[in-house]
């Protein structure tokens with residue numbers, strides 16, 4: 703079990719990247735906010751399987767993507783356990799900057815993502831979230847100058863925002879989306895699942911079940927608005943407060959009315975007690 707090199711500064715991370723690149727190695731960046739689980743580790747595995755022999759996992763709970771009423775303070779911070787997990791799969795580097803390395807005094811530049819960031823999904827409930835995500839991801843991509851960066855499909859709108867931003871800002875890092883890892887019962891893995899009580903954890907499986915049965919019925923040609931309304935009703939009846947259940951175009955995230963408008967992605971967000979869960983599935 704080899705420990706990852708811990709980088710606290712951009713300069714140290716860049717020096718390692720330059721060294722590895724000089725050795726002919728391809729490098730992947732895996733941006734995270736820590737509280738690592740098997741889903742994060744699958745991003746590293748994906749990078750390796752795609753020829754990126756060096757992986758840097760970033761751990762930074764980014765304050766600019768949380769609203770004042772959200773869980774920035776309570777977000778799980780498990781650095782020592784995270785490093786152990788990275789060591790167990792031989793990750794080369796871990797960039798864990800202090801806040802002042804990311805946002806030094808005088809920092810004032812914002813990133814204002816459009817397109818998928820304004821699709822009317824997460825942005826309806828978290829209006830400033832994607833500006834914060836785009837800001838920190840733009841910084842991380844520029845800081846690391848890796849060949850590729852991997853993001854989970856679980857945050858599907860986030861992935862679309864990041865792809866669009868990297869394209870629009872000519873950031874040369876190749877962006878990969880990696881399929882969602884699920885618990886045995888189908889619940890999408892998320893660092894926020896630790897907030898669920900035992901009873902809520904049992905209820906939570908409903909989201910992935912409804913996604914699956916709705917996708918199946920949609921593939922069979924059933925009416926899309928009717929299926930989404932029925933899905934919303936089932937999720938509400940299962941004890942959730944639903945934010946949205948929508949069928950969207952998988953790339954533009956534009957609303958779709960018929961199978962021919964696809965490829966279609968179903969996206970859901972709902973609250974169970976104090977925990978907000980999101981999930982999505984290809985039709």
Ligand code: PAF
Nearest residue numbers: 733734735764835838857
């Ligand atoms: O998905 C996350 O964990 C975060 O939004 C990210 C991409 C690491 C940016 O802080």
